[in-house]
Amino acid sequence: MQSQKLQKIDFNQEYPCPCRRRGRLTPIALTEAFGCNRCQQIFVVQDNGYVIEQLSTNYPYKRAWRWTGNQWNIAHSSLGRGYLPLTLVTIFVLVFLLLLTTLQSPLSNSVTFRVIAALVLSMMLVLMLWLVCRRY
Ligand SMILES: [Zn+2]
Structure with missing residues (x-):
């Protein structure tokens, strides 16, 4: 179904934020999480390093993305x-x-x-x- 190969998320790398504010995701020291410098959201790496999940109190379900090498693809792993x-x-x-x-x-x-x-x-x-x- 997906032609682009999924890539493992590298903690030594910066990624664009999946938010629409052109933010950058930077690794948060000593955690398995990234923080965005624009939207102030925290994204926790899940699924053996292939998925980031938005850490949010606004939604009972979590939004998640997979890295394809040049962009984030929405992952439908959210519970339920x-x-x-x-x-x-x-x-x-x-x-x-x-x-x-x-x-x-x-x-x-x-x-x-x-x-x-x-x-x-x-x-x-x-x-x-x-x-x-x-x-x-
Ligand atoms: Zn952001």
């Missing part, structure tokens, strides 16, 4: 994000099945009604969860 669609689908199916078997309607006993009601309710729940997750 790749699993979110799968998690939502799983929750949707479980809730749907649960509702389908437990839902009792005082108005109608028809199976179609139960299926539709279960479908709508589980979709609403998953949509709410998705909106909550998306905010982070």
Whole structure:
């Protein structure tokens, strides 16, 4: 998929900052981290030296980058994000099945009604969860 070979991050080297302020990343002494001289962000080296992760308190998830030799590529290693669609689908199916078997309607006993009601309710729940997750 990627034609550019990933390079290990060298602590004796300076890198451009992945921020858009043309900052420079300089190694922070005695740590496995780099600091930017423009945005004041700290980036911790992870994944055996192939990934830098932004040290941030603003986001529950971390943004990460990989060095390709001349630029940073966004790495999708941040926790949970790749699993979110799968998690939502799983929750949707479980809730749907649960509702389908437990839902009792005082108005109608028809199976179609139960299926539709279960479908709508589980979709609403998953949509709410998705909106909550998306905010982070
Ligand atoms: Zn920066």
